[in-house]
Amino acid sequence: MKILRYVLSLLAFAPLAAGQTAGMSFTYKVGGFVPPPQTVDLTIADGSVPNLVAQVVHGDSWIVAVLNGAQSPCYLTVSVDPSNLAPGTYSGTVVITSAAGFSWLGPSLVIVSLTVEPPVLITNVANAAFPALDLAPNTVSLAPRSMATIYGTNLADSAASSAPPWVNTLGETEVHLASATCTDPSCDLIAGLIYASPSQINFLVPDTADTGPILYRIVLLRDGERIDNLYMGPGPGRVIIDPSGTADYNVVFQTGYDCLFSASLSDPASCGLSWTGGEDRAPVGAVTDALSGQLISTQNPIYQGRLVTLWMTALYGGVTLSSATGLRTANTIAPVAFGVAESGKDLTTSFMSPMPLWAGESPQFIGLDQMNVEFPTCTNAPLATTEKRYDAFLTYTSHETGSTARIYLPFSVRPGDPDCSW
Numbered sequence: 001m002k003i004l005r006y007v008l009s010l011l012a013f014a015p016l017a018a019g020q021t022a023g024m025s026f027t028y029k030v031g032g033f034v035p036p037p038q039t040v041d042l043t044i045a046d047g048s049v050p051n052l053v054a055q056v057v058h059g060d061s062w063i064v065a066v067l068n069g070a071q072s073p074c075y076l077t078v079s080v081d082p083s084n085l086a087p088g089t090y091s092g093t094v095v096i097t098s099a100a101g102f103s104w105l106g107p108s109l110v111i112v113s114l115t116v117e118p119p120v121l122i123t124n125v126a127n128a129a130f131p132a133l134d135l136a137p138n139t140v141s142l143a144p145r146s147m148a149t150i151y152g153t154n155l156a157d158s159a160a161s162s163a164p165p166w167v168n169t170l171g172e173t174e175v176h177l178a179s180a181t182c183t184d185p186s187c188d189l190i191a192g193l194i195y196a197s198p199s200q201i202n203f204l205v206p207d208t209a210d211t212g213p214i215l216y217r218i219v220l221l222r223d224g225e226r227i228d229n230l231y232m233g234p235g236p237g238r239v240i241i242d243p244s245g246t247a248d249y250n251v252v253f254q255t256g257y258d259c260l261f262s263a264s265l266s267d268p269a270s271c272g273l274s275w276t277g278g279e280d281r282a283p284v285g286a287v288t289d290a291l292s293g294q295l296i297s298t299q300n301p302i303y304q305g306r307l308v309t310l311w312m313t314a315l316y317g318g319v320t321l322s323s324a325t326g327l328r329t330a331n332t333i334a335p336v337a338f339g340v341a342e343s344g345k346d347l348t349t350s351f352m353s354p355m356p357l358w359a360g361e362s363p364q365f366i367g368l369d370q371m372n373v374e375f376p377t378c379t380n381a382p383l384a385t386t387e388k389r390y391d392a393f394l395t396y397t398s399h400e401t402g403s404t405a406r407i408y409l410p411f412s413v414r415p416g417d418p419d420c421s422w
Helices: none
Strands: 019-031 036-043 051-058 062-067 077-081 088-098 108-117 121-126 140-142 147-153 173-179 191-194 202-203 214-221 225-227 236-243 254-259 281-285 285-287 305-315 319-320 328-330 337-342 345-352 359-360 370-376 388-397 404-413
Touching: 019 036, 019 077, 051 062, 062 088, 077 088, 077 108, 088 305, 121 140, 173 191, 173 202, 173 281, 254 404, 345 388
Parallel strands: 019 108, 140 236
Antiparallel strands: 036 077, 051 088, 062 077, 088 108, 121 147, 147 202, 173 214, 191 202, 214 225, 214 236, 254 281, 285 305, 305 370, 319 328, 328 359, 337 345, 337 388, 359 370, 388 404
């Protein structure tokens, strides 16, 4: 379905006198409908019929100017043909002159501007915490209350963000999720928006009481107009909201890339938090010391028994408001399975934490989840005499793409800690 969004702005409504300049502005979205013509009144004040000639002197490949003949009132009608124009801004000019025998003081101008916008295009939808899970573009399974990201072109008019509680409109855009079994807009789920820009939208997946998995398609409302591909096939823009357990749950947010801690001594130049990967560098996550709030990093590694907070999205099983604490608490709390690697070799994938102290929706950030948990301790082990550096990790597998990705944590066995000799 082709969607039109045009902006009409006629800058001169009064009769156009000789020597004056009027302006017209058109906007056309590639693949949409051509905007309707606009007119300028050329009637002379005494009611006579001006004997005028209109000529396109610039923009003749896409401007059509037509006078309505020897009538009073007399109008100039201008239309545009953007079908062969690439996205961009164009300007043209229509010159109006008098024919012989009519007193016209000089040429009058109509300046015509045309903005050709790229089409609204969704190239990928991914879990916002760790987009690498859902690449290459494909249908994505998302948990209710998870944060997700839409990537594409011309998704919103401008960049804008909101604070919790999230709003439904940003950058003149709304995100709706339309059921595959219902074509009526009343069936839509409306998402809360965290951030919107022409190339990216971050939204909160609506919570639904339906038993999943349920297939939806992304529908955008741009400046009040519905952009909806009813016949969308498999691929970007299709979302499965899955409360049943196969979506990506408990995903810790990626904060960038840092060196693998086990390589920090042999390759110190690879260390440093940034959004650039590379040799001996890996994705690291939003994990903080539960008491100080300091980010776990190569300068502040995790160690056995350390109480940390995992900042994540989509706690498994959802949350329920606790009457005891007044906080939205996780319905299902279970130990966390960490993996441990050294120099690219996995030592274990089941380094189990104790039962988390608490998990639920962040009191500070609505929609963002957190888990307070103690990092595991090696049992029945002698004490270490020297420091050992490992790469702890959390593993996630996309149900739809089958791709597996990891969030890493620098893990230090300090002198005097149990010596984890796997």
